[in-house]
Amino acid sequence: MTIKLYNTATRRKEVFRPLNDKKVGLYVCGVTVYDLCHIGHARSAIVFDVLVRYLRARGFDVTYVRNFTDLDDKIINRANELGKKPMEIAEHYIDEFYKDMERLSILKPDKEPRATQYVEGMIQMIATLIEKGFAYVEGQDVFYSVEKFNGYGQLSGRRLEDMKAGSRIAVNERKRHPMDFVLWKGAKPGEPQWPSPWGPGRPGWHLECSVMSSHFLGPTFDIHGGGKDLLFPHHENERAQSIAANGGEFARYWVHNGFVTIDSEKMSKSLGNFLTIRDALKEYHPEVLRLFLLSKHYRHPLDFSRNAVSDVQSGLVRIYRTLQRLNTLVGKPTTQSETSLYGSLSDTKDHPLLEQFTNLMDDDLNTPGAIGLIFETVKDMNRTMDKLGDKTGTRDREKLVTEREHLLRCGNVLGILAEEPETFFQELSSSKPEADPEEIESLVAERARARARKDWATADAIRNRLREMGVILEDGPKGTTWRYEI
RNA sequence: GGCGGCAUAGCCAAGUGGCUAAGGCAGCGGUCUGCAAAACCGUUAUUCACCGGUUCGAAUCCGGUUGCCGCCUCCA
Numbered sequence: 001m002t003i004k005l006y007n008t009a010t011r012r013k014e015v016f017r018p019l020n021d022k023k024v025g026l027y028v029c030g031v032t033v034y035d036l037c038h039i040g041h042a043r044s045a046i047v048f049d050v051l052v053r054y055l056r057a058r059g060f061d062v063t064y065v066r067n068f069t070d071l072d073d074k075i076i077n078r079a080n081e082l083g084k085k086p087m088e089i090a091e092h093y094i095d096e097f098y099k100d101m102e103r104l105s106i107l108k109p110d111k112e113p114r115a116t117q118y119v120e121g122m123i124q125m126i127a128t129l130i131e132k133g134f135a136y137v138e139g140q141d142v143f144y145s146v147e148k149f150n151g152y153g154q155l156s157g158r159r160l161e162d163m164k165a166g167s168r169i170a171v172n173e174r175k176r177h178p179m180d181f182v183l184w185k186g187a188k189p190g191e192p193q194w195p196s197p198w199g200p201g202r203p204g205w206h207l208e209c210s211v212m213s214s215h216f217l218g219p220t221f222d223i224h225g226g227g228k229d230l231l232f233p234h235h236e237n238e239r240a241q242s243i244a245a246n247g248g249e250f251a252r253y254w255v256h257n258g259f260v261t262i263d264s265e266k267m268s269k270s271l272g273n274f275l276t277i278r279d280a281l282k283e284y285h286p287e288v289l290r291l292f293l294l295s296k297h298y299r300h301p302l303d304f305s306r307n308a309v310s311d312v313q314s315g316l317v318r319i320y321r322t323l324q325r326l327n328t329l330v331g332k333p334t335t336q337s338e339t340s341l342y343g344s345l346s347d348t349k350d351h352p353l354l355e356q357f358t359n360l361m362d363d364d365l366n367t368p369g370a371i372g373l374i375f376e377t378v379k380d381m382n383r384t385m386d387k388l389g390d391k392t393g394t395r396d397r398e399k400l401v402t403e404r405e406h407l408l409r410c411g412n413v414l415g416i417l418a419e420e421p422e423t424f425f426q427e428l429s430s431s432k433p434e435a436d437p438e439e440i441e442s443l444v445a446e447r448a449r450a451r452a453r454k455d456w457a458t459a460d461a462i463r464n465r466l467r468e469m470g471v472i473l474e475d476g477p478k479g480t481t482w483r484y485e486i
Numbered sequence: 487g488g489c490g491g492c493a494u495a496g497c498c499a500a501g502u503g504g505c506u507a508a509g510g511c512a513g514c515g516g517u518c519u520g521c522a523a524a525a526c527c528g529u530u531a532u533u534c535a536c537c538g539g540u541u542c543g544a545a546u547c548c549g550g551u552u553g554c555c556g557c558c559u560c561c562a
Contacts, residue, residue, distance in 0.1 A: 011490090031562070044562035074560070158558075162488045205560085227562030228491095234561090257562065258491090264554065268561055295510080296499065300492075301555070308498060311511040318510090321524070360500090369500050372509030379509095379526085386518095386526055456520060463522075474523050483523095 008254040025221035032069040033093035038274035066109040115208035140186020156232040206237040219248030324421035429484035435469040
């Protein structure tokens with residue numbers, strides 16, 4: 001079986017064949033650190049997190065690079081507003097970004113370069129572009145000449161002629177073509193600046209990704225990712241300058257994730273209709289958010305609504321209830337075999353669940369299909385457990401243990417089902433007012449006595465009282481268990 | 487204006503040429519239970535926005551219509 005990825009550059013699903021056998025170079029455009037991230041950023045981070053996890057599970061040796069844009073107008077503006085240095089702003093929001101990523105169980109990339117660390121390289125790249133005739137100096141600034149690059153527009157599927165006419169950009173007279181973009185901006189007072197052959201200034205935005213990707217992955221690498229909105233102009237420009245300066249193909253597969261929308265409108269800083277990861281995590285468990293963000297195919301828009309997220313939560317609760325039931329029936333999983341990711345899906349023969357999961361994920365990361373499969377598996381496990389009852393059929397038990405092991409492997413690729421069920425339930429209800437466990441226990445005991453003498457009225461009264469306290473009772477053959485209402 | 491995407495049940499969402507259109511949530515009926523809860527079983531789309539066409543056969547391909555959205559300006 002082979003992995004297929006939709007390549008934006010060709011607008012087709014293509015069989016994924018890395019440049020070097022089992023090695024994969026992946027570069028993803030990260031965030032501009034001037035504010036807290038919203039769940040649109042979370043989606044992008046999670047999508048590529050799952051891509052990396054999946055590739056590793058399939059035995060690929062992935063080098064994952066994700067940058068920080070710590071040099072940008074918005075950072076400078078924010079710094080000026082707050083009377084701080086741009087670097088302070090960037091540092092602060094990088095820290096905040098890490099907090100969000102950690103809570104969402106997003107694996108750290110192998111390399112996380114920052115734009116400001118690569119200004120030297122960018123200056124060199126500009127010099128090369130000038131030397132090769134792809135760039136021109138205009139006063140203090142340097143521009144890239146899109147007409148000099150043959151394949152300009154190829155990636156995003158645009159033609160220069162079309163863009164010239166309908167351009168909404170206020171045309172800068174110093175540009176030779178309206179689509180030319182700035183490689184070097186002459187310094188303005190109060191802005192960060194670096195010395196350069198063209199005078200002090202700072203590099204244009206697109207340059208950083210060109211320089212950092214080739215620094216870590218070379219002039220030709222496997223996958224370049226980012227949000228759909230980066231396709232044009234950012235990725236188009238990155239590609240144009242990289243190929244012009246370094247030769248090679250630049251990225252061979254382009255993977256773009258769709259947006260998170262609210263009321264079907266794109267969530268964005270400029271529209272003000274965004275929900276920060278921070279705020280979302282106040283309301284929802286990280287795994288609920290992960291599952292929600294993976295519940296629709298990564299290329300399609302995903303509409304955020306509280307109803308949709310809580311529906312997903314109900315489903316995840318069901319999965320965890322099954323895992324809890326398994327724990328009591330066959331014991332807890334041995335952590336070792338179930339948490340390692342690398343190669344966990346390299347041999348799926350005779351393992352129907354793993355094989356089906358792999359088939360779905362191979363097809364351009366069909367996470368919604370894969371989630372459906374997980375639910376089918378859960379139903380099947382519950383069925384088996386219902387049938388098993390008190391019997392000690394070892395074959396069924398073994399089957400359950402194996403199936404759970406496989407289920408957790410799949411969960412691991414999606415970055416879910418990593419919690420102890422008890423912990424998960426506790427964390428889910430932690431935001432709600434909690435009743436005192438001792439009080440609950442004593443009420444449960446009191447109710448047990450009432451039930452023993454068949455005093456159903458008292459028993460039900462106690463159960464109702466507990467329910468008002470947010471506690472749900474479950475009577476079983478081995479006594480009554482309780483849980484907080486979710 | 488240019489380019490592109492989407493439209494599948496009450497809601498969310500897979501499926502992109504061929505067995506009975508996955509799965510989740512919600513609802514209803516049942517099993518279990520003193521009653522519940524949880525779980526399970528059954529049930530909820532003769533039909534995939536609409537109209538034509540291609541085909542033995544289409545939700546899936548082609549053309550058109552309508553509606554929604556995105557990119558073309560910083561943006562995951």
